[in-house]
Amino acid sequence: MASNRQGSTKRGKKSAKPTKKKSLWNYPRRGKGRIRRWLPSWRFIVGSFLLVAATGVGAFAYLYMTTEVPEPDDFALAQSTDVYYADGETKIGTFANVRRTSVPLDSLPDYVPHAVVASEDQRFYENAGIDIRGTIRAAINNLQGKPIQGGSTLTQQYVERYYMGTTTSIPGKLREAILALKIDQSQSKDEILENYLNTIYFGRGSYGIQEAAESYFGIDAADLTLDQAALLVAIIPSPSNWDPAVNPDQAMARWERVLRRMAEDEWITVEEAEAARFPDTIEPAAQNQYSGTDGYILAEVRRELVNSGAYTEDELDTMGLDIVTTIDEDMQGYAVQAVENLPEDRPDNNYVGLISMNPENGEIMAMYGGEDYLTRARNTATQDRAQAGSTFKPFGLLAGIEAGVSLTDRYDSSSPYEVGGQEFENFQLRGLGNITLLEATANSVNTVYIRLNEEVGPQATRDVAVRAGLPESTPGLDDTLSNVLGSASPTAKEMANAYSTFAAQGIRTNPHIVREIRNRDGDVIYTGDTSGERVFEADDIANLTYALESVVSPGGTASQISALGRPVAGKTGTSSFLVSAWFAGYVPQLATVVDMYQIGPNGEEESLTPFGGQWAIQGGNFPAQIWLDFMMEATRDMEVEDFPEPASEPTTRAPIPTFVPEPEPTTEEPTTEEPTTEEPTTEEPTTEEPTEEPTTGDPTPTEEPTTEDPIPTVEPTVDPTPDPTVDPTEPGPPDNPGPRPTPGRRKTRTKGPPLSPAGQVPNCTQYVPDEA
Known part of the structure; x- marks a missing residue:
């Protein structure tokens, strides 16, 4: 019996299948279709969402508990910016005390808040303290391409501007939101x-509603009216750009x-809104530090x-x-003193600009922009323009x-020399014979430079000027034949950039006045761009450079510059x-430019009024004297350096195609004719002034204006600048000083722009000055 029971039990018992232990990661999912096996289950989705949400809430709670709210006064600590000379220690001034x-x-x-x-x-x-709905709405509008909106609340603006500073990072925005929440609670x-x-x-320069009202x-x-309060609030997002005096x-x-x-929010009635009138504001008050x-x-x-x-x-x-600026304190003092050395009878509407640059890195070492910024808030060296005259000739020579x-x-x-229906003249209509280009440079002979410009093409001259540092948008900078005589009107800063390129042996740098910026720590x-x-x-x-050295040598138009006692061009x-x-x-270590001009009562350019015993104001007298007075002190402790020797040249060169100007349009008045009967009817290009006034005969000028008649322009009422609509030239000495030793000839060159461009004799366009 026992054995039968055992047997029946064994026969009747089904064998159990082994159970498999479920794993946490069940992918691909078993028992699912070909596609569904790869899709996460709803449990996984829900679990993941809850996990992320719990982590986010926990992190937010941690940050909320550990973030301290500063006192309201801490938000208000907007610090001023200090500006220093190049030594980094001597303060020049402060921005926005x-x-x-x-x-x-x-x-x-009540209408103010x-x-x-x-x-x-x-x-x-x-x-x-934060507005989720506003943030989402702003994001949607921005994604739809509508005008950019921000989702920050007033409390967040308060936090961002006066505690954290501008931030765009996710951690920064998160901390900003936490601070806004805590401030709203406290x-x-x-x-x-009130604090806002x-x-x-x-x-x-005004912080707070009280200073703004004043x-x-x-x-x-x-005492603010509704009209005035609305205007102050309106410009909060960008006060410097939306100031009624600006825009x-x-x-x-x-x-x-x-x-x-x-x-719309019913803070005022529709009738009150319609009755409002845009309020008048007072003129911005300049700070005394300026x-x-x-x-x-x-x-x-x-x-x-x-x-x-x-x-x-x-x-x-x-x-x-x-x-920290690039301005050397001592050199700046020398620049100011050099201008103050001018005679006391200098006219009130006579202006001088001076810029001195380090050719190696583009740093502006000294800048004279005027006597008093509070009296005239326009920089004579960086904003005002003047016709270049014969300072433009080196571009044609190069x-x-x-x-x-x-x-x-x-x-x-x-002289005169006629081409394309126009005449170009030298000083006192005098020619110096068949002379070398070196002699023509020393004496600034206009007709020779016009012939040179015919050969190389005025487009090549313009190209050199732009490569050297003049902006392509310089007023009067064109491709006409007389551009070599200086019809363009650069600023002193722009011309200094070009001559700095010459001093740096062909390497152009970016002129700048800021060397570096340090933060509160x-x-x-920030560092200025010193690349070349x-x-x-x-x-x-x-x-x-060898040719320009002849200008300051005995017999040149600025021979007094040789008193500097070092190589100079x-x-x-x-x-x-x-x-x-x-x-x-x-000189090799420093390039300096000085210009002088005169502005009439209606903003028009005027002929320079003689002063200081001079019968005429020309580049070779007061501008050269200012330059020399400055450079004598600025270079006193500098090592004397020589310029590189000029390159040797072959005895012959390939012929250069001749520039053939197009005839003047018959519908336009020839540029050689005067609009009135008071001025000469032809261009009067000259050479350059002598270093001394004539001792015998009538007091005829040693430096004479150059090409076309000026076209008067009415410039803006805010300190307008001269009009460069006249093609200027450069007068020269009455006597030919003879050639100085010249370098050998060098190999013929074929590089550069086309040498025979088609063009037209100058017809300058009217000049529109820069904004103040």
Whole structure:
């Protein structure tokens, strides 16, 4: 029996299948279709979502608990920016000394905070410091290509601008949101509004609503009208750009927006919005720190950084930076003194610009932009323009050198010289015979340079000027035959860049006035661009420099410059009708340019009024004297360096195609004719002035204007600049000083632009000056 039971039990018992242990990772999923086996289960999806959410909540909770809220006063600490000379220790001035006077919210009219809420955060009283709905709405609008919107609440703006600074990173935005939440919990809405209104930047160096009311309207914030309050609130996002004195159209559009939104939110009635009138503002008050000549340095530093996009106006005024300029304190003093050395009877409307550059790195070592920035907020060295006159001739000479022309090649210098229906003349209609190009440079003979420009083509001359450093947009810079005589009107800074390229043996650098910027921790966060680009061959520049040395040698048009006692090269320049006078020159370590011009009562260019016992103001007298006075001191402790020797040249060169100008259009008045009967009817190109006045005979000028009649222009009322519509030339000495030793001839060159371009005799366009 026992055995039977055992047997029956064994036969009746089914064998159990082994159970498989489930793994955490069940992919691909068993028992599912070909596609579904690769899809995650709903449990996995839900679990993953909960895990991420829990992690995010935990991280947020941790950050919320560990983030400390600073005191409200800490938010308001917008630090000023200090600007220093090149030594990094001597302060020149400060940007935006923070002017702030806190006022209680209940002292302000109700429409002041209401305007802020309507414009900056319509859900301010409902949100908890952040607005998820507003953020999502702004993101959708931005993705749809609509006008860019921000999702920051008023509280977040408060946090960003005065505690964290501008931030775009995800961790930074997260911390900003946490601070906004905590501030909303620790301060009432009225406290947040009061702190916001007392710390926000309104432009014009004003922090807070009280200073803004004084800066824009000359009143206390408690006396603001609805119209005025709406305007101040309207410009909050970009006060420097939307100031009515800068951009009245944008200011009005923003002002209307504020009133419209206040009416929509029922802070004011529609009738009150319609009755509002755009308020008048007072003129921005210049800060006293901008007084004198240093004001031009501060303004130029600001302009360079803002125009480059490196910093905004607001950032320069609030970030607490240390800006080290390239300006050498001693050299700056020498520049100011050199101009102040001018005779006391100098006319009030006579202006001088001076720029001195380091050719090696483009640093501006000294800059004279005017007597007092508070009196005239326009820089004579970087903003005002003057006709270049014969300081332009080196561009034509270099174009010739690149094309294989030798300094020993001879040209007919007879005067007048007619080409294309125009006449070009030398000083006192006098030719110097068949002279070398070197002699023509020393005496600045116009007719020789016109013939040279015919050979190489005026386009080549223009190309050299642009490669050297003149902007292509320079007024008067064209491809006409007389461009070599200086019809273009650069700034002193632009011309200094070009001559600095010569001093650097053909390497062009970027002129700049900011060397470096340090943040609050002392870390260098910005450096000026000191890189260089080779634009001319060194041998060509060596020949050019050799020729320009003749200008300052005995018998040249600026022989007094030889008193510097070291190798120096340069060029004088005087425009036609004496509307401008220049001297541009360089030693191996420093390039300096000085220009002088005169502005009439209506902004028109005027002929320079003689003063200081001179019968005429020309490049070879006062501009050269200013240059020499400055350089004598600036180079006193510099090692005396020689220029490279000029390159040797062959005895012959290949013929250069002759430039054939097109005939003048019959519908236009010839450029050689005068618009009135008061001026000469032909161009009067001359050579260059002598180093001394004639001792016998009538007091005839030694330097005479050059080409076409000036076209009067009415320039802007804010310190307009001269009109370069006249093709200037350069007068020269009455006697031929004879040639100086010349270099050998060198190999014929075939590089460079086309040598026989078609063109037309000059017909300058009217000049529109830069903005102030």
